[in-house]
Amino acid sequence: MSKARFGELVEKIVEELREYEFRNLVVGARVPAELREREDELRASFRIETGEDIKEDITRAIGSMLQRRLNVSVEYQNPEIVVLVDVFSGEYEIQVNPLFIKGYYRKLKKNIPQTPWYCRYCWGRGCERCGFTGREYPESVSELVGEPALRIFEALSYKFHGAGREDVDATVIGTGRPFILELKHPRKRFVDLSILEREINEHAQGRVEVSGLEYSSRRELRILKSLSPIASKTYEAIVEFDGDVSDERLREIEERFRGIVVEQRTPRRVLRRRADKIRQKKLYYVEAEKIDEKTVKFKIKTQGGLYVKELIDGDDASTKPNIAEALGRRPLKIDLSVIEVEAPRSEKSEKDVELVLDRYSGEHLEDHGRDEEPV
Structure with missing residues (x-):
């Protein structure tokens, strides 16, 4: 190994890295196994217990040269760029780590899934049922958000992470739903x-x-994915019933459905992708406003994981208590919107996250699947 050889390798790496924007990097090294063994033998023979080994020496030297040439810092915990070198063969690899962007989205039109929803008959291959598109729906929230970001950041791909997901026929209004967009291999x-x-x-x-x-x-992404299934969610439901609804019954609903625990068996409509079991979920409050004699606007705040449509219609008494049974009326139409989703706070420590998850262990923490979250 010579300084000139190191310099030649560094020049190749610098030339390739000029295509990317970044503030920091970390360098790793590959060293042939036989060389590592020989080094260990020498250290044992001369009883050397201190000082850098050959791998550390290589990474320090290459890292220092790259720092000076590129005017960037070294970051060991969350580097934007990872350079893996093999000074013996003159080869190297560059790993560009993902970029994460968080925000809120509002879905103002119905029939847009959060992520691409492929045809249930051909699973994306294309068939007569889907008009040979391979899709149940032509677009998704993730594509409407991710495609412009992909272009602007010159990334290779992206992954959309939502704090839960709504029914395809529900809207998201109010403050919106938290999300994190992960952009893979970005140049910008x-x-x-x-x-x-x-x-x-x-x-x-x-x-x-x-x-x-x-x-x-990535840390905030972990918090989002860990805590969103149990974070509180607030909904607006406009419900048309099969008969007149009295003001007195609505006031009884508001009193009875406040600060209670709802027992809910997995709804029939999701049994094909959810475990059949009974869950206990917190219901914080229900507020009711009559629009006309048969139509009511409800504002409902729940713990994540409660299926709100079934809270309203009862799903053949699989949800107890439920609004339909309490009113003595059958819902004919439920128009549902998400108006607020509690955003996991980024200042929570890893210990805080584990404590919350332990507290809710055994509750509904499984993935909500591709179709929708409990609503």
């Missing part, structure tokens, strides 16, 4: 997110809107 990292927000909203043309975009991290 220093983008003004107000530009991205404008591009997404123009691209979505009133079907979906995003707001509050900020740069995020």
Whole structure:
């Protein structure tokens, strides 16, 4: 190994890294096994217990040279770029770590799934049922948000992470639903997110809107995925019943359905993808406002994991208590909107997250699946 050989390798790496925007990196090294064994033998023979080994020496030297050439810092915990070198063969690998962006989305039109929903008959291959599109629905929230970001950040791909997901026929209004967008192998990292927000909203043309975009991290993604299934959610449901609804009964509903625990068996409509079991979920409150003699607007705040449509219609008494039974009326139509989703707080420590998860162990923490979350 010579300084000139190190320099040649560094020049190749610098040339390739000029295509990327980044603030920090970390260097790793591959060392042939036989060389590591020989080094161990020498250390044992001369009883050497201190000092760097050959791998550390290589990474320190290459790292220092890259720092000076690129004017970046070394970051061991969450590096934006990882460079893996083999000075013996003159080869290297560059790993570009993902970029994370968090925000809120509002879904203003119905019949848009959160993620691509492939045809249930051909699973994306294309058939007569789906008009050879391979899709149940032509677009999704993730695509309306992710495609403009993919282009602006010059990334290779993306993954959309929502704090739960709504029914395809439900809207998301109010403050919106928290999400984190993971951009893989981005060339750009220093983008003004107000530009991205404008591009997404123009691209979505009133079907979906995003707001509050900020740069995020893998740690915040873990918190979002860990806590969103139990975070509180608030819904607005406009319900048409099969008969007149009295003001007195609605006041009774508000009193009875406040600060209670609801026992709910897995609804029939989701049994094909959910375990058949009884869950206990908190219901914080129900507020009722009569629109006409047969139509009521409900505002319902629940713990995540409670199926709200079944809270309203009872699902053949599989949800107890339920609003339909308490009113003595059968719902004919339920128009549901998500108006607020509790956002997991990023200042929570890893210990806080584990404590919350332990507290709710045994409750509904499984993945909500591709179709919808409990609503």
